[in-house]
Amino acid sequence: MRIRIEGHDLPGRPGAPQAEQLRLGGVHVGVQRKSEVVGRVPVHEDRAVWELEVDTREVDGFVDVGGPWVHGRPGARFLYLSWGSVDGDTFAMFRRAKLLFGDIPGQLLRAAADGRGTLVGRLGLTDPDGGPRCARVRPPDLSWTLEW
Template sequence: MTVTVTIEGSDLPGRVCGEGGGFPGYANVHVGVQRRGKPGELTGVTPGDAERAVWELECAARPGADGRTDLTGPYVQGGPGDRFVYLSWGDVGPAGFGMFRRAKLMLAAVDPEVLAEAARTGRLTARLGLTDAKGHPLCARVVPPAIEWTAP
């Protein structure tokens, strides 16, 4: 079965993120979804000052060994029971996309009932803000309540 995972990002940090608090600062900031095993290959690269960012990823859904719905696909990282999607932040310059941080959207943290409903309906939606408490691009492990997962 196929499940379309839609990631809706709001509150982007801006195209220029100044330095401070151990953050070196970057200009021409963009964000995209990283392909599994290919950190330099991104889809849906969006400027950091966009009103919002939306990505749609086609995934395969099947029952996992633990009874939970397991999602796989070209943009899903990790092994069974530890699946996630990387949002990669980079500074785009003459040499291309220079990644400087990533946010790890934990599919493994999605409520099992929501995953089961997604397998039935073919749709799973994530909603999250893309700016951290310091005003920088969101990074690290992202789990509820920082991200809301729903299946219509």
């Protein structure tokens, strides 16, 4: 199954409340693949986009997902967006956001698993206090659609 995560309103954009502090700290956000954070994007960018391939299988009439991008146990699977400070090749993670598959409408997940398009998740990456969005992100802060 193809998934695209589109993040906007990064917390280091000009004029954001914590922008200067986050930029000076070399803060980036990326998607976690197993224990490695890849596709890292600096917080001052306009947007962040990650494209993933996720394995699917049918379990008791439901779509289950797996693969190196997917974390959690059956029935509670999710993707991680991880925040960290970058210094050379070192990424020091300090915060993560969870995008739960259980928050995706069933018909969208099924259609994406059947190859009828790309599952697209859109979210703002700044929390209400102006920092990096973390913890569980759920609708309406995260919207899911199916696109060709």
